[in-house]
Amino acid sequence: MSGPNTDYDPVEVTPLKAEQVEAMREAALTAIAQAGSLDQLKQVRLDHAGDRSPLALANREIRALPPQARKEAGQRVGPARGAVSRALTERQAALEEEHEARILVEEAVDVTLPWDRLPVGARHPVTTLSERIADVFVAMGWEVAEGPVVEAEWLNFDALNLGPDHPARTMQDTFWMDPAENRVVLRTHTSPVQARTMLTRRPPIYVVCPGRVFRTDPYDATHSPVFHQVEGLVVDEGITMAHLKGTLDHFAASMFGDGITTRFRPSYFPFTEPSAEVDLICFVCRGVDSEECRTCRGEGWIEWGGCGVVNPRVLVACGVDPDRYTGFAFGMGIDRTLMFRHGVEDLRDVFEGDVRFTSAFGTEI
Numbered sequence: 001m002s003g004p005n006t007d008y009d010p011v012e013v014t015p016l017k018a019e020q021v022e023a024m025r026e027a028a029l030t031a032i033a034q035a036g037s038l039d040q041l042k043q044v045r046l047d048h049a050g051d052r053s054p055l056a057l058a059n060r061e062i063r064a065l066p067p068q069a070r071k072e073a074g075q076r077v078g079p080a081r082g083a084v085s086r087a088l089t090e091r092q093a094a095l096e097e098e099h100e101a102r103i104l105v106e107e108a109v110d111v112t113l114p115w116d117r118l119p120v121g122a123r124h125p126v127t128t129l130s131e132r133i134a135d136v137f138v139a140m141g142w143e144v145a146e147g148p149v150v151e152a153e154w155l156n157f158d159a160l161n162l163g164p165d166h167p168a169r170t171m172q173d174t175f176w177m178d179p180a181e182n183r184v185v186l187r188t189h190t191s192p193v194q195a196r197t198m199l200t201r202r203p204p205i206y207v208v209c210p211g212r213v214f215r216t217d218p219y220d221a222t223h224s225p226v227f228h229q230v231e232g233l234v235v236d237e238g239i240t241m242a243h244l245k246g247t248l249d250h251f252a253a254s255m256f257g258d259g260i261t262t263r264f265r266p267s268y269f270p271f272t273e274p275s276a277e278v279d280l281i282c283f284v285c286r287g288v289d290s291e292e293c294r295t296c297r298g299e300g301w302i303e304w305g306g307c308g309v310v311n312p313r314v315l316v317a318c319g320v321d322p323d324r325y326t327g328f329a330f331g332m333g334i335d336r337t338l339m340f341r342h343g344v345e346d347l348r349d350v351f352e353g354d355v356r357f358t359s360a361f362g363t364e365i
Contacts, residue, residue, distance in 0.1 A: 016061055016073045024054040025080040032087045038095050045088055055081050125361040126228055126350060129338050130210040133230050136254045137208040140247075142232070145207040147193035149214070153183040155192040159317045160271040175214050175225075186214035191271060194233040194329060198318035203325045204236035210334060221346045228334035235310065235320060235327035241274070244307055244328040248278055252304070255337055256283040263301060272308025272329055280304045283340070302340065305332035 028048035035041040047053060055077060062073045134144045156162075157169055168174065168188065175186040193209040210230040217223040234243065245262065252260045260283055264276035281287050282296035291298045307330035312322035335350055342361075344350065349357050 016058055016065075016076065018076055021055075021058060021076045021080050024048075024058065025083060028053075028055065028084040029087050032084070032091050035091060035095070038092075038099060041088070041091055041095055049081070049084055049088060055084065119355075119359070120362075122355075122359045122362050124358055125338055125342070126334060128361065129341075130228065130230065130334055133210060133251075133255070133334065133337075134208060136251060137206075137232065140206075140250070142206040142208050145193050145197050145209045146211065147187075147190070147196050147209070149187055149212055150177060151185055151187040151192045153185055155195050156185050156187050156189075159195040159314065160191050161311050161313045161317070162270050166270065171216065173215055175216060188215050189213050189331065190229045190231045191329070191331070194231060195314070195318055197233065198235065198315070198320055203320060203327075204234075205327070206234050206236075208232045219348070221348060224335070224347055224351060226351070227347075229331055230334050231329060231331040233310070233327065233329045235315070235325050237325060239309075239326045239328055241309060241328070244309070244330065247328075248307065248330060252280055255341060256280065259286065262304070264307070267306060267308075269306055269308055271311050271314050272306075273311045275306065275308035278304045278307050278330065278332070280340075304336070304340075305330060307331070 028044075031044045031048055032041070035044050048055065050056065059077050059081065062070055062077065065073055138144065153169075157166065158164075162168060174188055177184040177186070190209045190211045190213060193211070194207070197205060197207050197209075208230060209232070211228065212226060213229050214226055217225050219225060232247070234247075241264075245264070248262045249260075252262050261281050263279045263281070265279060267275045267277045269275040279301040282293055282300055282302055284295040285293035285300065287300035293300075296302050307328065310327040310329055315322040315325065315327070335347060338344060338350065339347065
């Protein structure tokens with residue numbers, strides 16, 4: 001049986017040479033210092049301190065050395081592995097501290113911010129204003145009446161004393177539905193609701209009719225092919241223009257504040273006789289120093305809508321006795337009223353659906 005190899009020269013084992021051990025140590029320390037994250041450091045640990053790392057393989061070679069050479073080799077490899085282990089521990093601690101500091105900044109929660117991060121939302125201002133107008137008249141004892149937006153020609157025109165040759169019946173003002181022989185239109189005003197009401201109810205009648213209407217108008221800052229109107233109708237015994245004036249003064253004050261009054265200017269509408277244009281006293285300058293007012297442009301008054309005493313022909317067409325009953329009617333643009341109340345300069349803002357516009361109004365006006 002042969003004895004131990006006492007002539008083995010440890011210098012011949014390359015991984016255990018002093019310069020090789022130092023090179024492995026320096027390579028490991030450099031890689032540790034360059035690791036910029038915990039994931040990178042994990043890979044460096046596998047490469048330079050794992051079971052298959054150069055220093056780990058060199059440590060295995062020590063067992064193959066003769067007894068008298070193991071101590072010297074161990075004194076070279078052991079301190080190198082210790083230095084790498086300490087460097088890994090220090091770098092691990094430093095990277096964890098950096099990671100925690102970064103998390104505190106990147107994931108910080110500002111407890112002073114509003115807790116509800118979801119937008120509240122808002123109802124459309126035309127809807128809320130329509131309801132506000134309806135509330136004004138319901139408080140006076142009136143009723144709210146509604147009707148279809150696709151309307152029969154007779155109710156939209158003939159019943160309202162708009163004869164076959166009236167220019168409003170042409171394609172220039174009216175959207176006609178196909179097929180043409182059905183004589184159906186998109187209503188051009190909410191007055192057909194008044195006709196439907198008189199056909200289905202007996203006087204006294206006190207109704208207000210808000211809703212959408214359609215005309216072939218251009219789409220610009222002051223016009224739209226789809227807009228909103230509110231019309232009022234009263235049919236009772238002894239109704240006069242004085243009742244109409246008092247009603248509209250109350251309506252104007254409810255919309256624009258106390259002290260707002262109206263004036264009538266003679267006009268013509270087929271379904272009322274006499275008829276008048278309704279002007280508001282300017283709600284900005286109140287008619288005082290109007291020369292400097294940009295709202296009324298020096299007039300002191302602002303055009304608001306139309307009104308008049310119901311034409312007896314309309315009463316007859318709807319089955320109401322004109323010898324016993326009289327009435328009045330009026331119509332205003334809801335969109336125009338909204339623009340007056342809130343200083344909206346472009347009508348397109350009302351219809352284009354930008355939530356930045358509607359959210360300013362909240363859930364009520």
